[in-house]
Amino acid sequence: MELEVIAQLVTGIATLVVAIVLLLQLRKQNHELDLQHQDSMREFNFQENQTLGDFFIEMMKDPVLAELYLRGSEDWNNLKGKIEKFRYRSLYNQQLNMLIFRWNNRDKLRNYEDSNSISAAKMLLSTPGQAVMYKFYARRRIAYYEGMRELWDKVYQDIWNENLENVSVPQVMSFTQFHDEK
Secondary structure (H helix, E strand, O other), X not given: OHHHHHHHHHHHHHHHHHHHHHHHXXXXXXXXXXXXXXXXXXXXXXXXHHHHHHHHHHHHHOHHHHHHHHHHHHOHXXXXXXXXXXXXXXXXXXXXHHHHHHHHXXXXXXXXXXXXXXXXXXXXXXXXXXXXXXXXXXXXXXXXXXXXXXXXXXXXXXXXXXXXXXXXXXXXXXXXXXXXXO
16 A cells, blocks of 8 residues: 555656646746747847838939929829829838838837837828828728827827818728829
């Protein structure tokens, strides 16, 4: 009988030791995964900043594109024809895509604060042409991201003194259709 009890005790202790070893391995593995995640987020931040930098460098290299962006930002009505509207809308959307990604990952990014989101909104709402882009195109897109449209609507109201709360969000519109077409 004593041998049976000793055998059960040894088996129990061995099982406990195995469980502890597995727990320690799991903790180590989780720590390594956290480090890998931090590295990937750091790499993402670098690539995102590089992409944004490349975007503006390419625009500066192409005087026609830079001029189009400046004219469109100054006033949507400065754009002549569908091709210019399409190009300006595409440029705006490039920037918006980067900001949407940052919004979606703000809890994972180091040193990301609410002020970053407000500054980003101001960056893409500060001129009359950008305000048109937001009101008629971007506002629908960012509605899918919790809290983003509410923040941007507030920034828009602060800049343009227009409350968009009762302005309906435009229906899906192809990139070749524009709000001011008849």
